[in-house]
Amino acid sequence: MSQDTSRNQDRIARTSLGTGGPEVGVQGLGCMGMSFAYGPTDAAEARATLERALELGVTLYDTADMYGMGENERFLAPFVSAHRDEITLATKFGIVLDPDDPAKRGVRNDRPYIRQCAEASLRRLGVDVIDLYYMHRRDVNVPIEETVGAMAELVEEGKVRQLGLSEVTGAELRAAHAEHPIAALQSEWSLFSRDVERTAVPAAADLGVAFVPYSPLGRGFLTGAFTDAGKDLTEDDFRRRMPRFTGENAEANAALLEPVRKVAGDRGITLGQTALAWVHQRAERYPGLSVVPIPGTRKRSRVEENTAATRIRLTDGELALLEPIADRVAGGRYADMAFTSAGRE
Numbered sequence: 001m002s003q004d005t006s007r008n009q010d011r012i013a014r015t016s017l018g019t020g021g022p023e024v025g026v027q028g029l030g031c032m033g034m035s036f037a038y039g040p041t042d043a044a045e046a047r048a049t050l051e052r053a054l055e056l057g058v059t060l061y062d063t064a065d066m067y068g069m070g071e072n073e074r075f076l077a078p079f080v081s082a083h084r085d086e087i088t089l090a091t092k093f094g095i096v097l098d099p100d101d102p103a104k105r106g107v108r109n110d111r112p113y114i115r116q117c118a119e120a121s122l123r124r125l126g127v128d129v130i131d132l133y134y135m136h137r138r139d140v141n142v143p144i145e146e147t148v149g150a151m152a153e154l155v156e157e158g159k160v161r162q163l164g165l166s167e168v169t170g171a172e173l174r175a176a177h178a179e180h181p182i183a184a185l186q187s188e189w190s191l192f193s194r195d196v197e198r199t200a201v202p203a204a205a206d207l208g209v210a211f212v213p214y215s216p217l218g219r220g221f222l223t224g225a226f227t228d229a230g231k232d233l234t235e236d237d238f239r240r241r242m243p244r245f246t247g248e249n250a251e252a253n254a255a256l257l258e259p260v261r262k263v264a265g266d267r268g269i270t271l272g273q274t275a276l277a278w279v280h281q282r283a284e285r286y287p288g289l290s291v292v293p294i295p296g297t298r299k300r301s302r303v304e305e306n307t308a309a310t311r312i313r314l315t316d317g318e319l320a321l322l323e324p325i326a327d328r329v330a331g332g333r334y335a336d337m338a339f340t341s342a343g344r345e
């Protein structure tokens, strides 16, 4: 890779991760696919991707304890150790996988479980402190105040710097934030998934909580990579079980990319860049909201492409062309929408 490509003008801008949060690059890196969910990985290329992202000014790195049952955190540990002071490290607890059948998942938010998970993540990541610790999913049987109270103890003990939540409703975010400041809300937000605009995004903007859109590329669908998702994906790819990627839904959703193709074609940018530029610009509609999308990739060339999207400005006309897409998407973003904030709104 030539030195030229990491000159200052290629580095992304910075923003604060919520009120009083650390300063981070305006786009983070989702590391899940490096060990989990999206089929086979080239570990050497994935490691090079982490380094390339950092050269380009990406500082927020996102993992979770359940990505490969700890494997993703272990995979990140050498990178984290080499760059501990340059990065903001985010991980999560709360989704419990069945070792015999990873398709089966439960959720736990109770204090003993949280403490046990935090210790295990610290060990696997090889760090003394987690910069941003998220509750991955909400267990409705545990009051959110109790969960956040247990997370706050980790802050007091110096094991965690800041707290985050994933897939909570606006009301849940408000209740949690009243218990202890929440730095970031991470939920799915993209041209294909806009349910968070109902309550979660407005609440985050109101409270000064950063919004971290996950799957901003619609898990890859918005890049135009899937013509026939069933055939394009390997057997072990989690997306084979996702409603938007299968059968007639996949076909209908591929047709929805037409305006994205048009904008991308006219501008000489990629579909993925169009989708990412849309998320950054959509967030501007919410005054005070800091937004740090975390597109996931295991490839250097793609992290270059994705970070370059932060410098693209779509016109009002282009935004208008993209506006109707989300309402027409076929299939839920999860097979079980109870797994999302929208399932509780």
Ligand SMILES: NC(=O)c1ccc[n+]([C@@H]2O[C@H](COP(=O)([O-])OP(=O)(O)OC[C@H]3O[C@@H](n4cnc5c(N)ncnc54)[C@H](OP(=O)(O)O)[C@@H]3O)[C@@H](O)[C@H]2O)c1
Pocket: 029, 030, 031, 032, 033, 038, 062, 063, 136, 166, 167, 186, 187, 213, 214, 215, 216, 217, 218, 219, 220, 221, 223, 225, 272, 294, 295, 296, 297, 298, 299, 302, 303, 305, 306
């Ligand atoms: N909180 C939650 O519940 C939750 C849920 C899902 C994900 N996440 C987090 O969010 C991160 C991002 O979400 P995601 O990975 O699900 O979805 P995504 O970022 O929307 O898309 C990732 C997919 O797009 C491909 N891709 C990335 N850049 C591309 C480009 N420029 N051109 C073509 N294809 C491209 C990737 O393939 P390659 O890797 O092969 O490039 C991968 O298959 C995850 O890594 C994870 O850290 C959180």
